[in-house]
Amino acid sequence: MRLILLGPPAAGKGTQAQRLxxxxxxxxxxxxxxxxxxxxxGTEVGLKAKAVMESGGLVSDEIVIGIVADRIEEPDxxxxxxxxxxPRTIAQADALTAMxxxxxxxxxxxxxxxxxxxxxxxxxxxxxxDALASGQPVRKDDNPETxxxxxxxxxxxxxxxxxxxxxKGQLKRVDGMKPIDDVTAQINAILAAAGx
Ligand code: AMP
Numbered sequence: 001m002r003l004i005l006l007g008p009p010a011a012g013k014g015t016q017a018q019r020l021x022x023x024x025x026x027x028x029x030x031x032x033x034x035x036x037x038x039x040x041x042g043t044e045v046g047l048k049a050k051a052v053m054e055s056g057g058l059v060s061d062e063i064v065i066g067i068v069a070d071r072i073e074e075p076d077x078x079x080x081x082x083x084x085x086x087p088r089t090i091a092q093a094d095a096l097t098a099m100x101x102x103x104x105x106x107x108x109x110x111x112x113x114x115x116x117x118x119x120x121x122x123x124x125x126x127x128x129x130d131a132l133a134s135g136q137p138v139r140k141d142d143n144p145e146t147x148x149x150x151x152x153x154x155x156x157x158x159x160x161x162x163x164x165x166x167x168k169g170q171l172k173r174v175d176g177m178k179p180i181d182d183v184t185a186q187i188n189a190i191l192a193a194a195g196x
Contacts (some may be wrong), residue, residue: 001026001080001196007113008154010120011176026080029071031064038096050115056149065095088158108196110165111187115175
């Protein structure tokens with residue numbers, strides 16, 4: 001099974017992806033996680049990505065496309081994968097389409113987690129306030145100001161992928177404002193209907 005989870009930052013893509021991993025035995029490929037690991041390890045990619053990630057901007061298409069192309073070839077991705085945080089631009093989506101054709105792979109579904117962005121901003125502000133009150137550090141790219149920039153990036157670039165995949169007849173939507181278990185149930189129903 002191969003799928004894409006689409007949705008703004010903090011929509012719950014990571015949480016849902018983890019559940020799909022547990023249920024279907026496929027791997028979660030989060031470009032955000034891979035980039036954070038590269039930053040931590042101090043690799044060449046990490047050095048290039050660090051500042052742009054901290055500012056809430058997008059890492060270059062070339063870098064992320066390269067990372068994903070290598071990653072989906074690895075043995076643990078043979079049974080399938082969930083792309084979480086990729087593609088984020090039309091150029092990335094086109095590259096993914098071409099990559100899948102070359103590798104003889106097909107996508108089973110593209111699922112958009114639809115959320116109320118005003119509520120998301122409030123959630124992130126609440127999390128930051130709680131962290132501050134308890135003396136915990138706030139992830140640099142998860143403070144309210146950076147979060148708003150990430151949301152703007154999403155609306156400017158990534159939201160274009162919704163009509164892109166809808167036009168291909170691949171897009172399905174779930175209501176991401178429902179409780180986590182409900183969202184999981186909606187996703188499982190879509191996958192069952194797709195015979196995935
Ligand atoms: P995420 O954990 O998916 O929110 O990603 C964290 C950060 O990594 C983003 O704000 C971007 O700077 C970078 N990033 C992750 N995935 C991509 C992507 N597909 N294209 C460009 N930048 C990305």
